[in-house]
Amino acid sequence: QQQVKQSPQSLIVQKGGISIINCAYENTAFDYFPWYQQFPGKGPALLIAIRPDVSEKKEGRFTISFNKSAKQFSLHIMDSQPGDSATYFCAVETSGSRLTFGEGTQLTVNP
Amino acid sequence: DTGVSQDPRHKITKRGQNVTFRCDPISEHNRLYWYRQTLGQGPEFLTYFQNEAQLEKSRLLSDRFSAERPKGSFSTLEIQRTEQGDSAMYLCASSLFVGTGELFFGEGSRLTVL
Secondary structure (H helix, E strand, O other), X not given: OOOEEEEOOEEEEEOOOOEEEEEEEOOOOXXXXXXXXXXXXXXXXXXXXXXXXXXXXXXXXXXXXXXXXXXXXXXXXXXXXXXXXXXXXXXXXXXXXXXXXXXXXXXXXXX | OOOOEEEOOEEEXXXXXXXXXXXXXXXXXXXXXXXXXXXXXXXXXXXXXXXXXXEEEOOOOOOOEEEEOHHHOOEEEEEXXXXXXXXXXXXXEEEOOOOOOOOEEOOOEEEEEO
């Protein structure tokens, strides 16, 4: 069973700060490495995703850094805002678009 | 609204009863997925369909669970003889393309087994 380990479990940052969430995966080759955002009472929604042949991808305030040799990838949220307060999940995509998720990081951005 | 819809949103049942959840995917999406999420955990894969064919089932999907997707449109997930350990959020997702990391999730059906 593929495993995805995510850290930290919870994170508190001040408004305007940088939020960093890390993810490590094991073994098998994967097709894509997405990050999902989930608000209470809602389903997860794709935030940003990266292919394994790219080392970094930036979309607005969100950046994924990918280190294939270390089997790690991370999410950076620049200029964090209270509206970013949510639970974030990293995931790995195997064949058939089957996603295996990390355990989640609960981010709180204080005003 | 053209998103993924799930029904019911909440279900409270007594242990031993059967429950059924319905998912209506985004209309042009041919892939449909069921996940289960418990409090403080990430979603766990249960099963997925491509059109009407069920292509993969997780070991989490015991014999008490059955999923169908007749005619490749909506899907149902039935849990027979519910147990307290079945209490969770059941999430449905759909997708059109593979290899993008993107699934479109519904808001889930929360099951509480008393």
